[in-house]
Amino acid sequence: MTRIALYTTVYPAAKRFFPDWVSSVRSQRKSGFDVWIGADSMEVDPQLVVGAEAVHVVAATAEDTPASLRCRAMIMMADLYDAIVLSDSDDILEPERIESALSGLEDADVHGCALGLIDEAGQDLGAYFGLVAGEDPDSVLPRNNFLGFSNTAWRADALRRCLPVPNDSIVLDWLLATRAWGHAARITFDRTVRMRYRQYGENTARVIPPFTNEQIIRATELVAAHYRTSVVDALSYPEQRRHVLQEAAARVERFRAAIEGTPVVLDTYRDFLNQLPPHRLWWLSVAHPALEHIWNN
Helix, strand or coil: CCCEEEEEEECHHHHHHHHHHHHHHHCCCCCCCEEEEEECCCCCCHHHCCCCCCEEEEECCCCCCHHHHHHHHHHHHHHHCCEEEECCCCCEECCCHHHHHHHHHHHCCEEEEEEEEECCCCCEEEEEECCCCCCCHHHHCCCCECCCCCCEEEEHHHHHHCCCCCCCCCCHHHHHHHHHHHCCCCEEEEEEEEEEEECCCCCCCCCCCCCCHHHHHHHHHHHHHHHHHHHHHHHHCCHHHHHHHHHHHHHHHHHHHHHHHCHHHHHHHHHHHCCCCCCCCECCCCCCHHHHHHHCC
16 A cells, blocks of 8 residues: 555644653654644644655634544545544654554455553553454454544545444444445454554543533434434345344343433443443443443333
8 A cells, every 4th residue: 555644633622741752753663654634623734744754734624523524524534535544632652553454454344453541741650442362353342332533543445335324423433334334344353452542531432431411411322323324324235143133132121221221320330330340342331231231111
């Protein structure tokens, strides 16, 4: 793959972490890639990023949503490059991140890597995020996500087939991964930590307890919205995959009905959820399988 793009989005809440991201980009073992930056509600000086072949900034317009900005940038990149490596601007790339991502894409359409959790100051929290040995990506994606915008690389043709997305999408990374899964893309995962995933107040998908009732309810709303879009998408999937996705969506609706209908169920679920270790998959706070006895009676 000769044409490579590294993409991130910068926005006000993550601005203070951007210098760490830039430093990690400069430290990459692999050279010969372009950097693309989606500038969401702020300006970015391309001169801040050195070590890339070229730096391109895609500025949000007044009509853009967070999803439409990212979608617009990805469509542009998919037409110009062979591979697109995604990373969040509040996280940190390990020096071999781009190199290992390209190696993974030799035998895959979508390739993810494990993340190591760090705190707001960048200190290691000693927690692993991602798939474990023997875990099948195809069996996980219908229920939870491990392919985020910080730890994923795509072949351009595979990404192009999954675009565009609705402008109001919030769980955009999982939607794209689910579309790839639905169309039987080759998905692989590297269990070596290649990214450092920062945990702080603005994380959309919280993975470290404690969780509040409000956070659980909000996460459930986002996951339910994800399934509403994904179930419509699934009309074009093979029958078996469509059925699996429909079952996963129905399971979340049962969970939502349980926590909304009986406050004691939500309180009990929250208490037990907060006794579990940090999550290694996104959206495990919603209908956690280890707590199914609490809400799925």
